[in-house]
Amino acid sequence: MAPTSIAFTRDTMLPPELPPASQRGAVKWARENLFSGPLNTILTLLALLVVFLIIKASLPWWLNSVWNASSLGECRAIVAASAGEGATGACWAMIRERWHQFIFGFYPPSEWWRPTLAFGLLFVALAPVLYSGIARLNTMMVGIVGVVLVVVLFLLGTDGLHIGLVAVLMAALTGVARVATPKLILVTLLYPFVGFFLLWGGSVWGPVGVIAGFGIMVLVYNLLQARLGVVMATALGFVAACVWWLALQTTVTTALHSILPWGLEAIDSDQFGGFLLAFTIGVTSISVSLPIGILLALGRRSDMFLIKTLSVGFIEFIRGVPLITMLFTASLLLQYFLPPQTNFDLILRVIILVTLFASAYIAEVIRGGLAALPRGQYEAADALGLDYWQAQRLIIMPQALKISIPGIVSSFIGLFKDTTLVAFVGLMDPLKGVTTIVRADINWKGIYWEPYIFVGAIFFVVCFGMSRYSMYLEKKLKTDHR
Amino acid sequence: MAIASDAPKDFRLSMLIYDTRFRAITIQVIVLLLVLLGVAWLLNNTIANLAAKDKDIDFGFLSARAGYDIGQALIPYTNDSSHFRAALVGLVNTLVLAFFGCVFATILGVVAGVLRLSNNWIVARLMTVYVEMFRNIPLLLWIILAYVILSETLPTTADFRKSAALIADGLPPIATMSFGDTVALTNQGLNVPSPFFTRGLGFINIGDLAISVSFLAVAAVLAVSILVNMGVLRRARVIQEATGDRPVTWWKSLLILIGPVAVLCIAMGLSFDLPVMGKFNFAGGISIDHAFTAMLVALTLYTGAFIAEAVRAGIQAISRGQSEAAFALGLRPNRTMKLIILPQALRVIIPPLISQWLNLTKNTSLGIAVSYLDLRGTLGGITLNQTGRELECMLLMMLIYLIISLIISSLANMYNASMKLKER
Numbered sequence: 001m002a003p004t005s006i007a008f009t010r011d012t013m014l015p016p017e018l019p020p021a022s023q024r025g026a027v028k029w030a031r032e033n034l035f036s037g038p039l040n041t042i043l044t045l046l047a048l049l050v051v052f053l054i055i056k057a058s059l060p061w062w063l064n065s066v067w068n069a070s071s072l073g074e075c076r077a078i079v080a081a082s083a084g085e086g087a088t089g090a091c092w093a094m095i096r097e098r099w100h101q102f103i104f105g106f107y108p109p110s111e112w113w114r115p116t117l118a119f120g121l122l123f124v125a126l127a128p129v130l131y132s133g134i135a136r137l138n139t140m141m142v143g144i145v146g147v148v149l150v151v152v153l154f155l156l157g158t159d160g161l162h163i164g165l166v167a168v169l170m171a172a173l174t175g176v177a178r179v180a181t182p183k184l185i186l187v188t189l190l191y192p193f194v195g196f197f198l199l200w201g202g203s204v205w206g207p208v209g210v211i212a213g214f215g216i217m218v219l220v221y222n223l224l225q226a227r228l229g230v231v232m233a234t235a236l237g238f239v240a241a242c243v244w245w246l247a248l249q250t251t252v253t254t255a256l257h258s259i260l261p262w263g264l265e266a267i268d269s270d271q272f273g274g275f276l277l278a279f280t281i282g283v284t285s286i287s288v289s290l291p292i293g294i295l296l297a298l299g300r301r302s303d304m305f306l307i308k309t310l311s312v313g314f315i316e317f318i319r320g321v322p323l324i325t326m327l328f329t330a331s332l333l334l335q336y337f338l339p340p341q342t343n344f345d346l347i348l349r350v351i352i353l354v355t356l357f358a359s360a361y362i363a364e365v366i367r368g369g370l371a372a373l374p375r376g377q378y379e380a381a382d383a384l385g386l387d388y389w390q391a392q393r394l395i396i397m398p399q400a401l402k403i404s405i406p407g408i409v410s411s412f413i414g415l416f417k418d419t420t421l422v423a424f425v426g427l428m429d430p431l432k433g434v435t436t437i438v439r440a441d442i443n444w445k446g447i448y449w450e451p452y453i454f455v456g457a458i459f460f461v462v463c464f465g466m467s468r469y470s471m472y473l474e475k476k477l478k479t480d481h482r
Numbered sequence: 483m484a485i486a487s488d489a490p491k492d493f494r495l496s497m498l499i500y501d502t503r504f505r506a507i508t509i510q511v512i513v514l515l516l517v518l519l520g521v522a523w524l525l526n527n528t529i530a531n532l533a534a535k536d537k538d539i540d541f542g543f544l545s546a547r548a549g550y551d552i553g554q555a556l557i558p559y560t561n562d563s564s565h566f567r568a569a570l571v572g573l574v575n576t577l578v579l580a581f582f583g584c585v586f587a588t589i590l591g592v593v594a595g596v597l598r599l600s601n602n603w604i605v606a607r608l609m610t611v612y613v614e615m616f617r618n619i620p621l622l623l624w625i626i627l628a629y630v631i632l633s634e635t636l637p638t639t640a641d642f643r644k645s646a647a648l649i650a651d652g653l654p655p656i657a658t659m660s661f662g663d664t665v666a667l668t669n670q671g672l673n674v675p676s677p678f679f680t681r682g683l684g685f686i687n688i689g690d691l692a693i694s695v696s697f698l699a700v701a702a703v704l705a706v707s708i709l710v711n712m713g714v715l716r717r718a719r720v721i722q723e724a725t726g727d728r729p730v731t732w733w734k735s736l737l738i739l740i741g742p743v744a745v746l747c748i749a750m751g752l753s754f755d756l757p758v759m760g761k762f763n764f765a766g767g768i769s770i771d772h773a774f775t776a777m778l779v780a781l782t783l784y785t786g787a788f789i790a791e792a793v794r795a796g797i798q799a800i801s802r803g804q805s806e807a808a809f810a811l812g813l814r815p816n817r818t819m820k821l822i823i824l825p826q827a828l829r830v831i832i833p834p835l836i837s838q839w840l841n842l843t844k845n846t847s848l849g850i851a852v853s854y855l856d857l858r859g860t861l862g863g864i865t866l867n868q869t870g871r872e873l874e875c876m877l878l879m880m881l882i883y884l885i886i887s888l889i890i891s892s893l894a895n896m897y898n899a900s901m902k903l904k905e906r
Contacts (some may be wrong), residue, residue: 035524040602044605047605230497264884307509317890321884321887325858328876332866332872336528340527413618417618420620423622431621448627452623456623467618468895
């Protein structure tokens, strides 16, 4: 019997309806994120007003920018001619004319390739530290630095010979990074000497002599280690190197220089300026203050009363006084503390004091990391029979440093920003030193937004980059499960 | 089975290095010797250098006549005062700047930090821009920029003058005063009204420092009002805990806090000395130097960004379960923040907050960039250059900064200890 009629049965699903208009898309987003309540609506409207006012005040200024002029007055005339009387416009022509002082200070233009190369090599030296053991990233970084370096040198108007030499050098380094990545660490170890030689110039034998001292230390250590043990061999190696540096080096290098007078034109510290100076001080202090900071942090946690007291005293003293007083110590007081008639470079003095200053802060950051480690880690290291330094190197420090990365990097950022303070002891930092010179020029008198925006933007890029890298590193090294 | 052997009885010299029982002593003795040698070397050099320059260490210069003027002197000072007095004026300037900087930066930082976590997309983004911009650009830039803008864009004092020519032409002066003719913003400084009492209670002199009794009276009345108000609030809480209903207190608080002070001020005849354009310059009122304003603005904005980060980190450190539990209890978001999140977050926030206060205090020494005569500007600046006593001035200045830092950090640590979670 066939059914004549059956009740309606749905055999296919209806497509889902869209949510109501107020619950989807931009409207929903705006309702949830901008107008979720009276307070939020007021805040949104206020924020929009602020944004509107900022844009209204500054947009014409940016749009009317002038890039070709020889003085502020000319800039203003061009703006008035193109945008009408009373209009405002940025005068970037000042940057166009004076950018080299902001970057290089009074470094001679024919030698600009040297700091540029040193800056490029810095990244090559950093590559094995930043991306340890990853051949692809290392090669990429060295290769990119090489290409950028050649382009920049060309734009700076360097002569062909130096561009060629740099290209060959960078190609060779890229090859090394590709074929034997671990060997790149040699570049890192040699970088301090290469950088010094490139920046200050002079005879090549000075840096070579210093390296030879380290060579002697290693040689003595290797010869004696088997017979006398690690501690004595290290001590004797150090003594031998000191004898070389203090007593023999000058004689030997002078002799070598008279036979083979190789070198670069010597550049005086007075000629350093702008971001070249900021990077020289910043990079040196950052790289030296980290190991000193680690030692101070270990000293502060040491069981040995004397070591602990000295570390605490040093750290608390440095952290209690402003950096400016340290800089004035470098420029005014160091002459009292050093043997009569010693007169060494102001930049070097400043670097030493800035390094000491930064290392106290880094020591506190690392101490926090050490304190955050569970006791079990120390006890496990002891149970394995590791001695103090082995335990620190293999168990404690890798974990403590990982925890302290954000703090360490923010100390570095602070240090880099603080390099601007060297202006107060007569060095030409980009912010106060150079800008004051530019603003004192009759052509550019009365200009204020442009130089500060330019310098501020460069600082922002560098510091923001560092903080982003630290976030990347934190994520990469994160091993706990959350 | 291994058996622990006894420690060797006979002493050998190599045990000083290889035996852990003696090694610590050896190392400390060596370090002590090295440190003593280093200190001796430094002292020896210093003595030799001082002798070569025919100088000695003598703090007598502190009582000599200073001979320079200080624009912002909050304790009596003339250029006939001693160098010691000048240093004291500088110290007061440092402390005043640090105090106001800390107060404003904390307020700004807390607001910005909370707003940065707001659900409101645009407000959160604006605060992120603010924080990142100020954290990644040197403080010095903000100080100099604030100073340059204040002193180069504001009208000159002469622009405020009604010259005879302008009156003849029937034109107003180029610049006018703001806020109903009470505040004059010139390129020299900010001229604001100063309060004074027509029927004041006079002054008492301590040394040569005159203290206004009227001001003390106002402070005392205010303190009493605050105490009474705390009593009212406590009573309201007792009633709330007993009955569940909280009596309305806001109008009582308002009355108690404002009423007595207002009555006292009226009784003593409070009036304001307005800045008025004189022949050449503004007379009356207080003139606040741009150096101070620029330092205060820059320090507040810069440190505020760091405090905002500390506040944000502190709030985020409180587990989500806490706010979810509060929502489950039916608390609204702002009460959740006030009653549940902030009291717990405070424990996380306070240590970095303290270190930001310390940083701000030390950063006041950047006043050198705008010639703000703080401790570094007087003792470590003009006095040092005039007397040529670098060693004494620097040592004294470092010592004072060190003492300020230690006082702030020990006070803050005490507060921190009292706030700490009490555990078994």
